[in-house]
Amino acid sequence: METGVKGVSTGTTILAVTFDGGVVIGSDSRASMGGEYVSSKTINKLVQVHDRIFCCMAGSLADAQAVIKAAKFQLAFHSTQMESPPLVIAAASILKELCYKNKEELQAGFITAGWDRKKGPQVYVVSLGGMLISQPFTIAGSGSTYIYGYTDAKFKPNMTKEECLQFATNALALAMGRDNVSGGVAHLAVISETGVEHVVVPGNKLPKFHDE
Numbered sequence: 001m002e003t004g005v006k007g008v009s010t011g012t013t014i015l016a017v018t019f020d021g022g023v024v025i026g027s028d029s030r031a032s033m034g035g036e037y038v039s040s041k042t043i044n045k046l047v048q049v050h051d052r053i054f055c056c057m058a059g060s061l062a063d064a065q066a067v068i069k070a071a072k073f074q075l076a077f078h079s080t081q082m083e084s085p086p087l088v089i090a091a092a093s094i095l096k097e098l099c100y101k102n103k104e105e106l107q108a109g110f111i112t113a114g115w116d117r118k119k120g121p122q123v124y125v126v127s128l129g130g131m132l133i134s135q136p137f138t139i140a141g142s143g144s145t146y147i148y149g150y151t152d153a154k155f156k157p158n159m160t161k162e163e164c165l166q167f168a169t170n171a172l173a174l175a176m177g178r179d180n181v182s183g184g185v186a187h188l189a190v191i192s193e194t195g196v197e198h199v200v201v202p203g204n205k206l207p208k209f210h211d212e
Contacts, residue, residue, distance in 0.1 A: 012028060012057075013028045015027070015137070015138065016137065016138055018122070019158070019159040019163065020161075022192030023113045023122065024168045024190050026046070029045070029184030030176075030181065045058075048196070050091065052191050052195070052196065053091045053113075053191075054113055058109045058110070063107050063108040064108040067095065071098060075090065075094055087116045087119070089124065091112050109126060110125075110126040111123065113191065120193075143182035144175065151171055165190065165199065169186060174209060
């Protein structure tokens with residue numbers, strides 16, 4: 001994940017991007033500690049908090065997992081009260097409140113993405129400290145610093161699902177190729193009105209670029 005507590009540096013690459021009718025959320029699978037030390041190569045940082053709502057974690061893994069566990073409980077309670085599936089903004093807002101109320105203790109940020117009947121596909125960023133922003137696409141984590149140019153140049157509104165999957169896969173592959181604490185496999189989830197499709201791209205199947 002991205003930044004740990006008390007000087008423990010961790011790494012990740014996470015992203016989410018909207019397309020015509022849905023959203024793709026994705027991440028690498030590596031967790032690290034102390035800058036150079038890889039503690040796990042197989043973490044799935046995509047967490048399904050409701051049927052068509054997912055979160056990605058960046059920051060302290062323990063902090064992020066604790067926040068998401070609390071958010072899932074609150075979102076299930078909210079959904080029961082409303083007697084309908086929750087909106088994506090409801091999930092993002094719960095994460096925002098948890099991060100803001102505990103900003104002195106937490107080192108965790110989130111991308112929330114999903115689909116609902118009111119607004120369709122949506123992507124939200126909940127930053128360290130609890131700021132909430134809606135964006136058509138977003139990237140985060142230590143690996144994101146290497147791919148801002150690529151994503152800014154290649155993103156276009158109303159991509160097809162296939163174009164969006166290629167955009168997300170290329171972005172993750174580029175970040176994982178440059179950032180020594182991002183790596184492993186690419187976990188992707190495609191979320192739309194019809195449901196959720198999970199895609200895993202092994203490291204040896206990721207796109208190759210000129211310097212590899």
